[in-house]
Amino acid sequence: MRPGRVGGGAREERRPGRNDVGSESKPKSTTDEWDDRGERGERDERTDAEPAAGGGADVESDAGEGANAEPEAGASPAPPPRRRRLRWVRRAALGLVLALVLSTLGAEVALRVNYTGDPADGTYTRNRDAIWLGHAWVDGRKDDADVTGLARRLSGTGIRDLYVHTGPLEHDGTLPESVYPKARWFVAAVHRELPGVRVQAWLGDVLATESPDGLRLERPATRDAVVASTRQVLAAGFAGVHFDLEPLHSGDRHYLALLDSLRGVTRARDAQLSVAAHQIDPVPGFHSFWGTVTGHPKWWSQAFFGQVARRVDQIAVMSYDTMQPLDTLYGGYVAQQTSLALEVTPPSTDLLMGLPFYHENRFGHWAHAETVPAAVRGVRLGLSRTDADRARFGVALYVDFAATEADWSAYREDWVH
Numbered sequence: 001m002r003p004g005r006v007g008g009g010a011r012e013e014r015r016p017g018r019n020d021v022g023s024e025s026k027p028k029s030t031t032d033e034w035d036d037r038g039e040r041g042e043r044d045e046r047t048d049a050e051p052a053a054g055g056g057a058d059v060e061s062d063a064g065e066g067a068n069a070e071p072e073a074g075a076s077p078a079p080p081p082r083r084r085r086l087r088w089v090r091r092a093a094l095g096l097v098l099a100l101v102l103s104t105l106g107a108e109v110a111l112r113v114n115y116t117g118d119p120a121d122g123t124y125t126r127n128r129d130a131i132w133l134g135h136a137w138v139d140g141r142k143d144d145a146d147v148t149g150l151a152r153r154l155s156g157t158g159i160r161d162l163y164v165h166t167g168p169l170e171h172d173g174t175l176p177e178s179v180y181p182k183a184r185w186f187v188a189a190v191h192r193e194l195p196g197v198r199v200q201a202w203l204g205d206v207l208a209t210e211s212p213d214g215l216r217l218e219r220p221a222t223r224d225a226v227v228a229s230t231r232q233v234l235a236a237g238f239a240g241v242h243f244d245l246e247p248l249h250s251g252d253r254h255y256l257a258l259l260d261s262l263r264g265v266t267r268a269r270d271a272q273l274s275v276a277a278h279q280i281d282p283v284p285g286f287h288s289f290w291g292t293v294t295g296h297p298k299w300w301s302q303a304f305f306g307q308v309a310r311r312v313d314q315i316a317v318m319s320y321d322t323m324q325p326l327d328t329l330y331g332g333y334v335a336q337q338t339s340l341a342l343e344v345t346p347p348s349t350d351l352l353m354g355l356p357f358y359h360e361n362r363f364g365h366w367a368h369a370e371t372v373p374a375a376v377r378g379v380r381l382g383l384s385r386t387d388a389d390r391a392r393f394g395v396a397l398y399v400d401f402a403a404t405e406a407d408w409s410a411y412r413e414d415w416v417h
Helices: 030-049 056-061 081-114 144-154 183-193 220-235 253-268 286-294 302-309 327-344 372-386 405-416
Strands: 129-133 159-165 198-206 240-246 272-277 314-317 350-356 393-398
Touching: 081 327, 144 183, 159 183, 159 272, 159 393, 183 198, 198 220, 198 272, 220 240, 220 253, 240 253, 240 314, 253 272, 253 302, 272 302, 302 314, 302 327, 314 327, 327 350, 327 372, 350 372, 372 393, 372 405, 393 405
Parallel strands: 129 159, 129 393, 159 198, 198 240, 240 272, 272 314, 314 350, 350 393
Antiparallel strands: none
């Protein structure tokens, strides 16, 4: 999930997928470049001033014909090989920069075009929406009055699932019961105040895919512990389990193996298996390029997204933290993501598109661009163009403790309708 804090109480869960792009190499300064030129000039002058050892007679005999002959009028001496190489490198670098700039501009224009048009009639809530809730609901900081207020807030919306933060998991896959002491109370209170709404345990952890610390899915013992933790929270009364493991790289076969094991557990208990999913490559193979450049392959391939979607009951796309600078570009991006996800999600799986109910300003997320109205319009456009009549579809609101009245109003007016 996006913000690193999920309501406090338990150990903070940081979502590594903050579009961290790493540090860039520092370009050579103009002063350094002039210093290099000066050194070359001094060497050239010293070379011209020193006569070749023992070659005086030869030089005189070759006067006017060899190395000391004056160049013809209008002719320029060829630059030294090193200078020619530097000139070629500069031109190649400039060409690469121009190519990147032009391709980026082209992609942004395409997103803006993708945001045009009118959504189809009827592309509103299917009453399968969800919301991520902070840890305060299960650690003792909330009471009955808070649940009553939550019920009032959700009344008349399309929200059917609550993903309440119940972790995070330990790096070995275990889950101390002490981090969710009020879980049974919360589940019972929701059933009383919001009949028909399901409460799922939101579990997550940082994966050791881009740093030495974190949960390691490649270890069978760790996967077995995650399965045991799932049984544990289901026994506490949760109607399902929602996993958010990041940064999860595209093609991770150990993650798919974990989902296969989890599916057996949830099916046996008639519970939901839900996951938070990375965004899909806006251009095929883009995650590989981005991973090579930044060390963080943020996106999944569309094929891998489909493999995950076929193994779960619900898949919620984290369609925020997109680096888009304008709401029109962000909305076009969400429309594209919605279409890409719809193309590979089976009809039996609930597909949810994330809405940004939080407000931050940094490189990966601009609050003025990533707005609820832009996201909802993008979702409706993508749904209209790809599968307007799809029943198992909705939006997921991230996150309750950071939401504003404007966020809730936009959700109700533009999506619940």
